[in-house]
Amino acid sequence: MTAARDPSTAYVAALGGAPVAPASPQGGWLERYEHLVGARTLRALEALARKLKGHRIVMVNTTKTGGGVAEILHRVVVILNELGIQTSWEVMEGDEQFFGVTKKMHNALHGHTQPLTEEDREVYHERTRIEANRLALDGDLILIHDPQPAFLIEHRREPGQHWVWRCHIDLSRRDESYWDFLKPAVARYDTAIFSHIEFVPPLTVPAALVPPSIDPFAEKNRDMSEEEVETICERLGLDAASPWITQISRFDRIKDPVGVLEAFKLVRTRRPSHLILAGGSASDDPEGAEVLAEVRENAKGVKDVTILELPPQSDIEINAIQRASTVVLQKSLREGFALTVSEALWKRRAVVASAVGGIPLQVLHERTGLLVRSIEGTAFQTIRLLDNPELRRDLGTEGHVHVRDNFLHTREVRDYLAVFARLLG
Amino acid sequence: MDQAPPTAVSEAFTFYTPSPLESPAGQVATDMQSLRDGIAACSEASLFQHVTRMPVRFPHAKDVPENDFARWAGDQMQMPEVSERLAFVGSGSSASFDELREALLGVLDRVQPRERKREAPEGGSFYFIEAHSVLAPLGVDARTPAEVIEVWPWIDLGSAFYHLVEAPLYGTSEHALIPWLREHGGKTMADSAEQVVRSSRPLNILLKEVGSRWRRSMIGRRLIERAEAPELERQREARAAMARLAGRLRGRGNKG
Numbered sequence A: 001m002t003a004a005r006d007p008s009t010a011y012v013a014a015l016g017g018a019p020v021a022p023a024s025p026q027g028g029w030l031e032r033y034e035h036l037v038g039a040r041t042l043r044a045l046e047a048l049a050r051k052l053k054g055h056r057i058v059m060v061n062t063t064k065t066g067g068g069v070a071e072i073l074h075r076v077v078v079i080l081n082e083l084g085i086q087t088s089w090e091v092m093e094g095d096e097q098f099f100g101v102t103k104k105m106h107n108a109l110h111g112h113t114q115p116l117t118e119e120d121r122e123v124y125h126e127r128t129r130i131e132a133n134r135l136a137l138d139g140d141l142i143l144i145h146d147p148q149p150a151f152l153i154e155h156r157r158e159p160g161q162h163w164v165w166r167c168h169i170d171l172s173r174r175d176e177s178y179w180d181f182l183k184p185a186v187a188r189y190d191t192a193i194f195s196h197i198e199f200v201p202p203l204t205v206p207a208a209l210v211p212p213s214i215d216p217f218a219e220k221n222r223d224m225s226e227e228e229v230e231t232i233c234e235r236l237g238l239d240a241a242s243p244w245i246t247q248i249s250r251f252d253r254i255k256d257p258v259g260v261l262e263a264f265k266l267v268r269t270r271r272p273s274h275l276i277l278a279g280g281s282a283s284d285d286p287e288g289a290e291v292l293a294e295v296r297e298n299a300k301g302v303k304d305v306t307i308l309e310l311p312p313q314s315d316i317e318i319n320a321i322q323r324a325s326t327v328v329l330q331k332s333l334r335e336g337f338a339l340t341v342s343e344a345l346w347k348r349r350a351v352v353a354s355a356v357g358g359i360p361l362q363v364l365h366e367r368t369g370l371l372v373r374s375i376e377g378t379a380f381q382t383i384r385l386l387d388n389p390e391l392r393r394d395l396g397t398e399g400h401v402h403v404r405d406n407f408l409h410t411r412e413v414r415d416y417l418a419v420f421a422r423l424l425g
Numbered sequence B: 001m002d003q004a005p006p007t008a009v010s011e012a013f014t015f016y017t018p019s020p021l022e023s024p025a026g027q028v029a030t031d032m033q034s035l036r037d038g039i040a041a042c043s044e045a046s047l048f049q050h051v052t053r054m055p056v057r058f059p060h061a062k063d064v065p066e067n068d069f070a071r072w073a074g075d076q077m078q079m080p081e082v083s084e085r086l087a088f089v090g091s092g093s094s095a096s097f098d099e100l101r102e103a104l105l106g107v108l109d110r111v112q113p114r115e116r117k118r119e120a121p122e123g124g125s126f127y128f129i130e131a132h133s134v135l136a137p138l139g140v141d142a143r144t145p146a147e148v149i150e151v152w153p154w155i156d157l158g159s160a161f162y163h164l165v166e167a168p169l170y171g172t173s174e175h176a177l178i179p180w181l182r183e184h185g186g187k188t189m190a191d192s193a194e195q196v197v198r199s200s201r202p203l204n205i206l207l208k209e210v211g212s213r214w215r216r217s218m219i220g221r222r223l224i225e226r227a228e229a230p231e232l233e234r235q236r237e238a239r240a241a242m243a244r245l246a247g248r249l250r251g252r253g254n255k256g
Helices: A029-037 A039-050 A068-082 A096-109 A118-134 A152-156 A176-186 A226-235 A257-270 A286-299 A315-324 A339-346 A375-387 A389-406 A409-424 B032-041 B044-052 B068-075 B080-089 B097-109 B145-154 B157-170 B177-183 B187-198 B203-217 B219-228 B231-255
Strands: A056-061 A086-091 A141-145 A162-167 A191-194 A207-209 A244-248 A274-280 A305-310 A327-330 A350-354 A370-372 B013-029 B126-142
Touching (some): A029 A039, A039 B013, A039 B126, A056 A068, A068 A086, A096 A118, A096 A176, A118 A152, A141 A152, A141 A409, A191 A409, A226 A315, A257 A286, A257 A375, A274 A286, A274 A315, A286 A305, A305 A315, A327 A339, A327 A375, A339 A350, A339 A389, A350 A375, A370 A375, A375 A389, A409 B013, B013 B032, B044 B068, B044 B126, B044 B157, B068 B080, B080 B097, B126 B145, B126 B157, B145 B187, B157 B203, B177 B187, B203 B219
Parallel strands (some): A056 A086, A056 A141, A162 A191, A191 A207, A244 A274, A244 A327, A350 A370
Antiparallel strands (some): B013 B126
């Protein structure tokens, strides 16, 4: 089937051939990974990929830029093609109305309930019908990312095709009425993939677990010289001489920024240190603005606290702040997977984090970081780390190794290949 | 010398690389009693994921972390003594699934009845997972034990673990390397590999140790071969060895 396509998405939808990735480095991504994960790991990936030779994979999501899924697809699609698996990437388009409905759906599946009206359903189904006619979904395996394009299967599944639904969001606190809406579509897939076992709802199809991963070459994670770190921090006005304790998270109650502040107050009574609470701008999020105001109120009169509102696309700043920090905190009350922890571990930082959600998969207590359950525990473990450079170094080193083995894109690609091979092999 | 002559190609050992496909196993533990019930009922693939696979999940760790059950008992249930016991009984990667299950249940049966029903903190439940390996041929075969030594540096960590631990545990005898070595005259190699596997070391160390033990075990045979080789060939090999050594020393000097 051929379809009219927005020229701006043409590079991702290179039907029948390797997509022209805008950021493919000379020699390819796999070559760049070789010095990180080793040639033997790449040979194992190639072996698995050989099982899929001749098959065509189509990835589908709803945006080519912005957001974690698009970031991952930019890399994974290129890596799959480098491995010899013909993989294309289709972007489902929609108007404001459609994305209004899918935003509501996204929030409700995260637990923020808003009623799904009959009109919402109509808008959603109508756009799905239009896009089902337009998109090039003629691969052997179609991998649909997230709920927005989930119903394409009802219109386009061909005999002999395999369809896989990849859910990147945390469904553990889902609004059941939205899940009831989505369930009939998910039931038609061959497999559903989730990031973490706690996110898996009751299903009638097999589930697979594929944790998310980080890109070690992205601006947020790439290596930086000390001079570069210093320059960026100076530009942000961060020049505290005492050791930095940092939490980078949006201003959201579940990230417990007030709890972080309380823990810091306890630390500050015993050790000189400086707290940096950095997060995304709260200007377009009423609750975020409220939490930020609360944090500022609580920080009044507390010495050595910097609260930073970072604009979107502040990846390089986040990278520099994490690298300049002595201790990185993730004192969440609830979490999804919390990849920010892997990002800090990748930079060999000493991490103190709550034992919730996907954090214990990344922080193995006393091995790759320190797990805590209370404000006092956070203060205690932070002081331990401030006092003990060897412990910081050991945890940071093991944390880096753990992320290299388990949370880089090459591992996520391997997991996808295993799912594909199980279905197609 | 236990080296057998090369066997027929049909008896070659083919190396596979496994990719673990993880999925929910169904059981959820919210206290020590339900952990016990879960372990009693779970599949072998679940015991494999939570206990046996630890070396391959943390292949480059300084030492292999305690298994998931032990870590949960320690981190979430705050029961260090039970955690230690679970860690110990789960640390022998060559134990059969029946032996492993029995040993884990033995530890949990010793938990005081009043402690068994104490609930995990909110968000601290233990979800059982299964791991099934999807296999792909690495494109590497060995026809003799000596060839296994030659190809060993090409074998990835997952593949080594699969052929030394996973395949024998699941009774996939055609993929079990140690029995194959025995059958093909590599008894010394098989014994030393078995010894290393039993030590439950981190996988990257295990892989290196197996390789170096095997290479050492071949020194005698190589000496005999060299002694029997023509003079010219021996001189050429000696010069090449000296050049390699000099290269290594130069490299070390540069680093220093």
